[in-house]
Amino acid sequence: xxxxxxxRIIGFLCRWCSYNGADLAGTSxxxxxxxMVPIRTNCSGRVDPTHVLKxxxxxxxxxxxxxxxxxxxxxxxxxxxxxxxxxxxxxLLEQLGLEHGRVRLEWISAAEGDxxxxxxxxxxxxxxxxxxxxxGKQFEAEEAKTA
Amino acid sequence: MSKPKLALYWAASCGGCExxxxxxxxxxxxxxxxxxxxxxxxxxxxxxxxxxxxxDKSIDVCLFxxxxxxxxxxxxxxxxxxxxxxxxxxxxxxxxxxxxxxANLSNREELFDLVYRDQPSLDNADxxxxxxxxxxxxxxxxxxxxxxxxxxxxxxVDVDYYVPGCAPEAEQxxxxxxxxxxxxxxxxxxxxxxxxxxxxKTCCDECKKVKEEKKIKAFRRPWEFIPDPEKCLLEQGLxxxxxxxxxxxxxxxxxxxxxxxxxxxxxxDVLDQGxxxxxxxxxxxxxxxxxxxxxxAATVPDPVGTFYRFGLASSLLRRARI
Ligand code: FES
Numbered sequence: 001x002x003x004x005x006x007x008r009i010i011g012f013l014c015r016w017c018s019y020n021g022a023d024l025a026g027t028s029x030x031x032x033x034x035x036m037v038p039i040r041t042n043c044s045g046r047v048d049p050t051h052v053l054k055x056x057x058x059x060x061x062x063x064x065x066x067x068x069x070x071x072x073x074x075x076x077x078x079x080x081x082x083x084x085x086x087x088x089x090x091x092l093l094e095q096l097g098l099e100h101g102r103v104r105l106e107w108i109s110a111a112e113g114d115x116x117x118x119x120x121x122x123x124x125x126x127x128x129x130x131x132x133x134x135x136g137k138q139f140e141a142e143e144a145k146t147a
Numbered sequence: 148m149s150k151p152k153l154a155l156y157w158a159a160s161c162g163g164c165e166x167x168x169x170x171x172x173x174x175x176x177x178x179x180x181x182x183x184x185x186x187x188x189x190x191x192x193x194x195x196x197x198x199x200x201x202x203d204k205s206i207d208v209c210l211f212x213x214x215x216x217x218x219x220x221x222x223x224x225x226x227x228x229x230x231x232x233x234x235x236x237x238x239x240x241x242x243x244x245x246x247x248x249x250a251n252l253s254n255r256e257e258l259f260d261l262v263y264r265d266q267p268s269l270d271n272a273d274x275x276x277x278x279x280x281x282x283x284x285x286x287x288x289x290x291x292x293x294x295x296x297x298x299x300x301x302x303x304v305d306v307d308y309y310v311p312g313c314a315p316e317a318e319q320x321x322x323x324x325x326x327x328x329x330x331x332x333x334x335x336x337x338x339x340x341x342x343x344x345x346x347x348k349t350c351c352d353e354c355k356k357v358k359e360e361k362k363i364k365a366f367r368r369p370w371e372f373i374p375d376p377e378k379c380l381l382e383q384g385l386x387x388x389x390x391x392x393x394x395x396x397x398x399x400x401x402x403x404x405x406x407x408x409x410x411x412x413x414x415x416d417v418l419d420q421g422x423x424x425x426x427x428x429x430x431x432x433x434x435x436x437x438x439x440x441x442x443x444a445a446t447v448p449d450p451v452g453t454f455y456r457f458g459l460a461s462s463l464l465r466r467a468r469i
Pocket of ligand 1: 014015016017018042043044045066067068072073074075078079
């Protein structure tokens with residue numbers, strides 16, 4: 001694996017907690033790796049598994065979903081849905097041959113700027129160790145041959 | 148005026164779609180009266196070379212069933228696309244890969260290992276495997292090449308319309324055929340890319356069972372119990388694909404007390420049927436803590452086979468990693 005692999009990570013952050021946690025990390029000038037592109041969602045429960053699969057299909061190496069701690073969801077139980085979808089999605093991705101750990105779920109509150117920074121750095125390193133996903137690549141050879 | 152020309156073809160599929168065409172019963176005579184059938188290998192003795200010699204766009208409508216999983220499927224799909232004005236993906240396999248699409252959990256090598264090496268009942272001491280070309284006394288014999296990835300028809304050629312279902316229901320087929328006859332007469336065609344023979348909304352809409360708030364504490368499988376015929380199957384813990392499946396079949400399966408398996412594919416605007424169903428299933432688990440919810444969710448035994456039974460090849464990820 002090439003050492004200059006820079007993971008591409010998509011982060012779905014709920015606007016009431018985790019996105020504010022990211023803001024806090026920023027305003028507190030905490031340092032963390034720049035590999036994650038944050039996407040603000042209203043709630044972690046709004047993150048449809050479709051979004052995660054589309055990110056992976058379109059070139060992401062990893063996906064982070066972050067929301068309020070259980071009990072703190074602005075919409076009361078949106079994150080309970082996230083909690084149910086996540087293991088099912090993991091199982092599905094495992095059946096499709098993705099390594100465990102390419103998709104990660106974290107509860108990060110608006111006060112946890114440090115947890116946010118630590119999570120992003122840790123997750124980036126974890127994806128770096130797993131290597132590129134490059135999902136579209138496996139179709140190229142056969143499609144070029146038959147085009 | 149000469150009659151419009153019709154072609155029917157069968158690629159990687161079980162043959163059920165061909166039978167489904169005959170399910171319209173004596174109306175098949177009306178089809179023969181309305182159309183000039185120029186190619187239908189399962190029923191009439193035409194050869195590929197008959198199609199090869201036709202002028203481009205000389206066939207008015209081609210009903211193509213089956214997925215694309217080898218070079219022959221692909222060749223004929225491209226040939227018929229060139230020769231046909233309207234290309235219809237007919238049935239679940241052509242539309243979304245169907246059951247053959249589940250082969251995308253594996254690849255050609257694994258498939259050949261299983262079939263030609265690892266089958267317990269196999270007698271193949273010499274390890275013979277299919278070859279693309281074989282020399283015999285009479286000359287060279289050829290076989291189509293099997294692909295690693297099963298594809299849908301529209302991942303292979305441009306498709307005008309879709310008639311989903313495993314197999315499409317007879318009334319829907321008849322509806323589509325009469326619509327086509329009408330459209331060819333008037334020249335007013337449905338918008339390109341339309342799913343024909345479906346109804347708006349989902350299978351649940353056509354299902355007569357009583358639906359209440361969906362809250363489930365455990366998933367069950369059809370062989371474990373006899374479900375209450377009056378109540379929503381999903382509410383009884385059976386994974387019924389109804390909420391993520393477009394209406395059109397008349398809810399045949401749930402009427403017979405079997406959960407919907409999703410063969411009609413997703414409703415319009417849904418990108419990935421499996422992802423939607425996964426989302427639905429996880430959202431109705433009734434437990435007090437996220438940990439317990441996660442535990443119950445993880446008991447779904449085969450997410451890919453359940454949520455993508457017919458749609459793996461057309462899903463966002465399309466296959467398991469090679
Ligand atoms: S609002 Fe943050 S998880 Fe629902």
